[in-house]
Amino acid sequence: MNRYDRGVSPRLCSILVLSAGIAWACDCFEPRVQIKKEHSDVVFRGTIIALRDSESAADLSGLFRFRDTKKIAVFHVNRIWKGDIGQTFEMPATEETSMCIGFVTSYLIVGNDLLVYASRYGSEYYTSICGFHKRGKDAKDLRELGPGQDPRKVKEQKSK
Numbered sequence: 001m002n003r004y005d006r007g008v009s010p011r012l013c014s015i016l017v018l019s020a021g022i023a024w025a026c027d028c029f030e031p032r033v034q035i036k037k038e039h040s041d042v043v044f045r046g047t048i049i050a051l052r053d054s055e056s057a058a059d060l061s062g063l064f065r066f067r068d069t070k071k072i073a074v075f076h077v078n079r080i081w082k083g084d085i086g087q088t089f090e091m092p093a094t095e096e097t098s099m100c101i102g103f104v105t106s107y108l109i110v111g112n113d114l115l116v117y118a119s120r121y122g123s124e125y126y127t128s129i130c131g132f133h134k135r136g137k138d139a140k141d142l143r144e145l146g147p148g149q150d151p152r153k154v155k156e157q158k159s160k
Helices: 010-023 033-038 141-145 151-159
Strands: 042-053 066-082 088-096 113-121 124-126 133-135
Touching (some): 033 141
Antiparallel strands (some): 042 066
16 A cells, blocks of 8 residues: 555645645735725724723624724724714724734724724624724825715714
């Protein structure tokens, strides 16, 4: 009996396992602004005003790998380009680890001004490190997005 008759070799199994692990790693590129906007449920610019304790784990903890900080990022929203949000917006303060979902860790600081593209999964909104959030002052996307809407005026229009 030759070595191929004994079934799958241990070396091949190791390669398959390692390949599967690599396939789950975050490998992304930043899409164009219009694509990011189309594929997001909310697009806004805001300042993190608080990182408050969360009462429950992030909704996606069983589907994606990320670090659940067990915190909620509370934003004071300055501009809105998409979505039904007001002057304050909250979303899980998850940190990206290997699946692209979540914030860059260094951005989750009270006082940081961010441009955020987020999508709804379950009852919460999440962002991605693949260009779906960035520091407001460095965001070249702002030119293409245009002036956006003032959240105070959006609220006034809805109440009329």
